[in-house]
Amino acid sequence: MDNSTAEFNDNFHSQVLSHKSSLEDRMIDPLYDENQELNTTITIDEIRRLIHGAKNGKACGIDSIPYEVLKYESVISVLHSLFQLIFETSIIPSIWRQAIICPILKDKTSDERSPLNYRGISLLTCISKLYSAFINSRVSDYLETNDMLADEQNGFRAHRSCEDHIFTLNAIVRNCPKTFATFIDLKKAFDFVDRDMLLYQLLLNKIDGKIYNSIKSIYVNTTACIRLNDTLTDWFSCNSGVRQGDNLSPTLFSIFINDLVQEVKDLDLGVSIGNSNLSILLYADDIV
Template identity: 25%
Template sequence: MTQITTMGVIIHLEPDILECKVKRALGTITTNKASGGDGIPVELFQILKDDAVKVLHSVCQQIWKTQQWPQDWERSVFISIPNKRNAKKCSNYRTIALILHTSKIMLKILQARLQQYMNPELADVQAGLRKGRGTRDQIANIRWIMEKAREFQKNICFCSTDYAKALTMWITTNWKILKEMGIPDHLACLLRNLYAGEEATVRTGHGTTDWFQIGKGVHQGCTLSPCLFNLYAVYIMRNAGLEEAQAGIKIAGRNFNNLRYIGDTTLMAESEEELKSLLMKVKESEKVGLKLHVQKTKIMVFGPITSWQINGETTETVRDFILGGSKITADGDCSHEIKRRLLLGRKVMTNLDSILKSRDITLPTKICLAKAMVFPVVMYGCESWTVKKAEH
């Protein structure tokens, strides 16, 4: 039975960290990345090899036993980058977090331990922030479902839902979820202590701000954040009762009523009544902190469009919506998405116009730029396209 001291430190520990695990974690860290507050690049540890591994193993093992993190490992440096044209609005900025490379090693080790318990809990319909299940998988799934529905002349209704600031909804009261999902107390204590001391500063061209504490949200830049959010999503959907709901679409004898990607959930049903029942179940997630963004929720049906309301708020009914960056239309035709991709690629080419016309840049460099910046935009999600002869 787990024992806890008066200081809140777990006595019954998980197996110790092996030196080979530290070496493996160090080898997986990407090079040529910006360093954290200490300014130490990961290349230094890789040059020192075994000497660095021994020191890092000693530090990680100390954290493992005491469940206390060094203050520098709990700190992040935020860099704000404008992602829209109007850079005068704070809402048009996104931040990236720089954390110490040494802390990444411990986080990767902790992530590997967590995944042993988490992977069996994750549903097949959950993609994103998960190895082997990305956005394009969900795009392909929904296109195939629509193709089969047309083949067997079945009606399908879709609801594209969105949670307001989903990644910031992880709060201190959610630690009980870890216990309910079977995460050992030792690992939960390590996570809780990491978040308890989390601090950040914002670096700008005019200097850096004072250090401030972060009250809620998953730890940005942390390799554990995807694991925690996916676990949170599974917990919410289970409590909403989606897994037991009879409404949905039957595929190979199994009932499917949703496809999930990070904070976005696409509900599916064979009638509007069933879809409404599923949507009301999802809305119950507000009780555990996730608020449904009704203004961004979209309803798409094969038949005539009717007006929808959720608790007095009108929900938009559409003939198409964006799923994971790809345009899904009610008729299931991929032509709209192909044209959209070509236009997006042309826009990127226009932005690169001055570079591509420059005589100071060699042709091989221009080709590399086109392959890196244009081709991925044009060909995104092409694995699931049904291409007509005229579009070849």
């Protein structure tokens, strides 16, 4: 690795990936009376549906196994047994915690020397992403069925879109011309999620038992390396944030930030619409 590549790696790691949890020594154990909506036995139909829903041609992780290989019926049967074993024991392969980060320049006019101008695309193993997809499917269904997420959050939710919020905001501006709105884009929002706080939020929302243990296991001792000019750097620890490239991450982030909505609503500010007051709109980490 040449000096410029090594310097970029050090800067990218220190400025983007090395934020540490302020609660990293806190151990939070799952509840014993586990939520049956989330913790029932995995069915092979669940796994089959997720595998056939995965798109072909996606980049592989460190194991180089693509989705195409996993779609054979004989492999699906093996994966079902593997996933059920992992679900019961909460012991996952260490390779599932490894990510190859490919920095992509956000804007071609940006300073290429600044790591903050890059978006890190993480390549995870396809098998680990399928297991995360199983967890995400159950958690998302549970959240929606029980109305756990704030109605003001439209990010990564079925039958909701950013356009819905744009329509709402336009209607407010037309009817209340003196409306003042603040637009907030949280810097590196997914990267700076405190994992212990996230685990605590999961328990508060009765996301417990085996599903909780699985999520916790995924985030223990996570490591990554950076791919630069077809060269992989040394592996390093990632102590905070939800994993980029994992479809479970947006759901976890929505849970993490969900309390913000009530905090803002408690200020009793915003625009009156009928008998209610609208004071905040969210699309994942984009906030008005």
